[in-house]
Structure formats: C-alpha cells, structure tokens
Amino acid sequence: MKQTKIISTGSYLPEKVLTNFDLEKIVDTTDEWITTRTGIKERHLAAENEATSDLVIKAAKIALERANLEAKDLDGIIVATITPDNTYPSTACWVEKGLGIKGIPVFDVSAACTGFVYALAIADSLIKTGTMKRILVAGAETLTKFTNWEDRSTCVLFGDGAGVVILEESDDESGILSTFWGADGNLGELLIQPAGGSKMPPTEETVKNKLHTVHMEGNKVFRWAVRYMQEAAEKALEKAGLTGEDIDLFIPHQANLRIIEQTVKYAKIDPKKTYIVIDKIANISAGTIPIALDMAVNEGKIKKGDILLFAAFGGGFTWGAATLRW
Ligand code: UT7
Numbered sequence: 001m002k003q004t005k006i007i008s009t010g011s012y013l014p015e016k017v018l019t020n021f022d023l024e025k026i027v028d029t030t031d032e033w034i035t036t037r038t039g040i041k042e043r044h045l046a047a048e049n050e051a052t053s054d055l056v057i058k059a060a061k062i063a064l065e066r067a068n069l070e071a072k073d074l075d076g077i078i079v080a081t082i083t084p085d086n087t088y089p090s091t092a093c094w095v096e097k098g099l100g101i102k103g104i105p106v107f108d109v110s111a112a113c114t115g116f117v118y119a120l121a122i123a124d125s126l127i128k129t130g131t132m133k134r135i136l137v138a139g140a141e142t143l144t145k146f147t148n149w150e151d152r153s154t155c156v157l158f159g160d161g162a163g164v165v166i167l168e169e170s171d172d173e174s175g176i177l178s179t180f181w182g183a184d185g186n187l188g189e190l191l192i193q194p195a196g197g198s199k200m201p202p203t204e205e206t207v208k209n210k211l212h213t214v215h216m217e218g219n220k221v222f223r224w225a226v227r228y229m230q231e232a233a234e235k236a237l238e239k240a241g242l243t244g245e246d247i248d249l250f251i252p253h254q255a256n257l258r259i260i261e262q263t264v265k266y267a268k269i270d271p272k273k274t275y276i277v278i279d280k281i282a283n284i285s286a287g288t289i290p291i292a293l294d295m296a297v298n299e300g301k302i303k304k305g306d307i308l309l310f311a312a313f314g315g316g317f318t319w320g321a322a323t324l325r326w
Contacts, residue, residue, distance in 0.1 A: 003175035004127040004167050006324070010063030011163040011294035012055050013044040013281065018144075020156070027152040034156045039257025043159030043282035046142040051085040053094035055162035055287075056138045059294075060099060063136070063164045071099035074166075075132040077106040078123055080115030080139045080286035082193075082315070083146055084108055095138070105132075112191070113253050113314025114181070115139055115286030116163070117232075120310070120322055121179040123167050138164040139286035146193060148213040157255070158214070159282035163290025174304070174325050178239035180232055181320035187224065191216045191315035225255065228319035229263040233311040236321035237267070244268035246307050247323075249296060253312035254278035254288045263311065275301065285314060302326050 019042045020031035034040050046055065056079055064071060077099075079092040092106035111118040116139030123135040140162030147155050194200055195211035206212060229252065237243060244267045252260050257278055264271050277292045284291060289310050296302050304326055311321040 002128050002130065003170040004124045005170035005175040006165045007168055008063045008067035008166040009164065009290065009294040009297050010059040010061070010066065011161065011291040012058035012062070013161040013291070014046045014050055014055065016045040016047065017042050018045050023156055026149055027155060029152045029156055038157065039276070039278045040156065040282045041279040043144070044161055045144045046160040050142070051094070052081050052083050052140050052142045052162070053085045053091045053098060055142070055160065056091065056095045056140045056164065057098035059138065059140070059162040059164045060095065060136055063166050067166050069166065071101045074101070074104060074134055074136050076104055076126065076135045078109055078119045078135060078137045080109045080111065080119040080137070081141055082110055082112050082115065082285060083142045091140070111183070111286070111314065111318040112316055113255060113283070113285045113288070114312040114316070114318035114320045115314070116289045117179070117310055117312045117320035117322055118181055118318070120176070121181055121320065124176045124179055127167060127169055134166065134168040136164055136166050138162060139288070139290045141285045141287045143214070143285060146213050148210045150210070151213070153218060154214050154216055157283050159284050161281060161284045161287045161291050163287050163292070163294050165290055165293065177242070177323045177325060178236045179320070179322045180235040180239060181318070182228070182232070183316050183318045185316065187317045188315070190220050191317070222256065222259065224317055225259045225313040226262045228317065229253070229259060229311050229313045230266045232313070232319045232321035233263060233267040233309060236309065236311070236323050240323040242307065242323060245270070247273055247309045248306035249302055250274045250309045250311070251289055251292050251296065252310070253314065254292065255283045269309070
C-alpha cells in the first residue's frame with residue numbers, strides 16, 4: 001500500500017488582531033477570565049473584504065512556493081471549513097479559481113473543528129488508492145463573521161485564519177501512519193449555527209435574533225471534548241502501534257487549554273511535547289491544526305523522522321486523530 005506524506009505547509013492569519021483587553025471594551029469580560037478559563041490572549045480577525053477562500057489562497061501560495069510547485073501540479077483541492085464563502089459553490093471552487101487553475105476535482109468538508117483531520121483522512125485514502133497523486137488540503141475559517149459580539153460566552157473564543165498542507169505519495173519512511181475518525185449526530189444541538197440552512201432559512205427574525213451565529217452549551221461541550229479528544233488520540237496511536245510516549249510533537253485542536261491539558265494527561269503524552277498556540281490565535285476550528293503545524297515547521301520544532309500526533313473534537317459532534325512520521 002502506498003503511504004501519504006506532507007511535503008509542504010503554509011498558513012495565513014489576517015492582519016487585524018483583537019486582544020482580550022480590546023474585548024473588555026465590547027462585552028462584560030476580563031482578560032483574567034478569558035486567560036484562566038481558555039488560555040486565549042488574542043485572535044486575528046478577517047477584514048470585511050476577506051472571505052475564507054482569500055485566506056486559503058494566501059496560505060496555498062506559500063505552501064506551493066515552498067514545495068517548488070505550481071498550482072497546475074495539483075490533482076485535487078479539499079477545504080475543511082464551516083464558514084464557507086457561500087453555501088454553494090464550494091470554497092474549494094473559489095480557491096481553484098483564485099489559484100488560476102481549472103479542471104481538477106475540488107470540494108469542501110464540513111466537520112467543524114475536526115474538519116482538517118477528516119480532510120486529511122480523505123486525502124490519505126485518495127492517495128493510497130492511487131486516485132490522486134498530489135492534493136492540497138486546507139483548514140480555514142472566518143468564524144468572527146458568524147460571532148454574536150453581544151454574547152460574552154462565545155465571542156471571546158474564536159479567531160480567523162487558514163492553514164494548508166500539500167500531500168503526495170511518499171518515497172521514503174515519512175508519511176501518515178494512522179487515522180481515526182468518528183461522529184455522534186445526536187449531540188448536534190449543543191454546538192450549532194441554528195439559522196441559514198434548510199432547517200431555518202434566513203428571515204428578518206433569524207437575523208434579529210442572531211441565529212446566524214455560533215450557539216454553544218460550553219460546559220456540556222467541554223466534557224464531551226475531553227472524552228473524545230482523548231479517545232481519538234488513543235485510537236490513532238493504537239492503530240499505528242504507538243503509545244503517547246512515542247510522540248515527538250502533539251498538535252491538538254485548540255479550543256481550550258484545559259481540554260488539551262486533560263487530553264495530554266490521560267493519553268500519557270509529555271506536556272512539553274505539546275504545541276500550544278491558542279494564546280495567539282484562539283479557536284480557528286478546522287484551521288487550528290494546519291496553522292499550528294505550519295508555525296511549528298517555521299520555528300524548526302519538527303525534524304525528519306519525528307512522530308507527530310494530531311487530535312481534534314468539534315461540532316456535530318465529530319472527533320478524529322492522525323499519527324505521522326515527518
Ligand atoms: O472547538 C471545539 C468545540 N468547543 C469546545 O470544545 C469548547 C468547550 N467549552 C469550553 O471551552 C468552556 O466551557 C468555555 C470556555 C466556553 C466556558 O468556560 P466554563 O469554565 O465552562 O465557564 P461556564 O460556561 O461554566 O461559565 C462560568 C461563569 C458563568 O457565570 P456564573 O453563572 O457562574 O455567574 C458565566 O456567565 O463565567 C461566566 N462567563 C464569563 N465571564 C466573564 C462566561 N463567559 C464569560 C466571559 N467573561 N467571557
């Protein structure tokens with residue numbers, strides 16, 4: 001069986017930064033509450049004229065240049081997002097257009113914060129089966145465009161940005177060793193954007209009642225997040241014949257520092273080998289893992305042969321993890 005490896009990464013964070021102190025002026029909150037309850041210090045905000053595809057295109061150009069490739073060398077594009085440019089066409093179609101290419105299959109994946117891990121698992125299968133040779137996988141969000149800035153329990157949590165990886169068939173030991181993914185639709189109501197889809201199409205009422213923004217029962221989500229992040233991490237490790245102690249760098253989805261600390265503890269991963277960027281970027285849903293990966297690469301934190309673990313949990317609920325040798 002062929003093996004799939006990441007040959008390049010790229011990321012883009014919008015210019016505008018909103019700190020916890022800025023938020024203190026908008027809602028009844030404090031830097032102290034946000035920092036101790038979540039680990040977040042600041043987040044990036046997409047500009048009015050910046051859509052999710054714009055962020056992906058910028059990140060994709062970086063990854064292509066680093067790999068010494070042109071967009072025409074890609075066989076497919078997968079964009080994981082829950083904040084697409086439009087309901088249709090897909091954000092991946094706009095990315096294809098923005099990269100100046102046409103003709104290849106491109107599509108979006110909707111799995112909330114687990115979106116990047118889902119997209120990675122799909123791309124891994126497509127390459128392993130020989131269906132495609134080289135795929136660009138992105139995780140990207142403009143969550144602050146779907147935020148209720150009057151709701152302090154959610155507006156402090158999210159940020160915008162895009163991360164991409166380019167995957168191709170491996171020619172050496174490097175590559176994805178295992179993937180694991182799951183979902184439970186029975187728990188969907190706990191983390192939801194209620195309006196805008198076919199269940200509740202947009203009306204004056206839905207806009208007035210801010211039903212096009214994130215609604216979350218944070219406490220309940222927290223408990224499930226800890227359980228499923230840990231389970232996903234353990235299952236992916238087990239499938240690869242590894243334990244938490246084998247991990248050189250753990251890059252988790254970053255919704256809350258306390259969720260990560262508990263995952264690390266239960267999955268027996270060295271906290272010092274966990275890459276944390278939630279303080280700088282907040283929760284970027286599908287964007288978090290590929291952005292953090294690109295930051296870790298840029299900082300020289302990953303060397304050839306290192307064993308990496310990704311794990312995520314998100315709305316749906318969805319969860320997933322992957323192990324790979326760099
Ligand atoms: O991305 C994947 C899915 N998402 C997650 O995994 C997120 C999971 N949930 C969480 O991370 C946490 O539940 C939150 C960070 C969202 C909330 O933290 P918490 O420790 O669960 O707080 P809470 O919701 O239980 O609220 C505690 C108190 C409440 O006040 P009372 O009722 O105790 O007086 C809230 O009203 O904190 C209050 N509160 C705030 N206070 C200041 C809620 N938001 C804020 C705020 N600033 N921004």
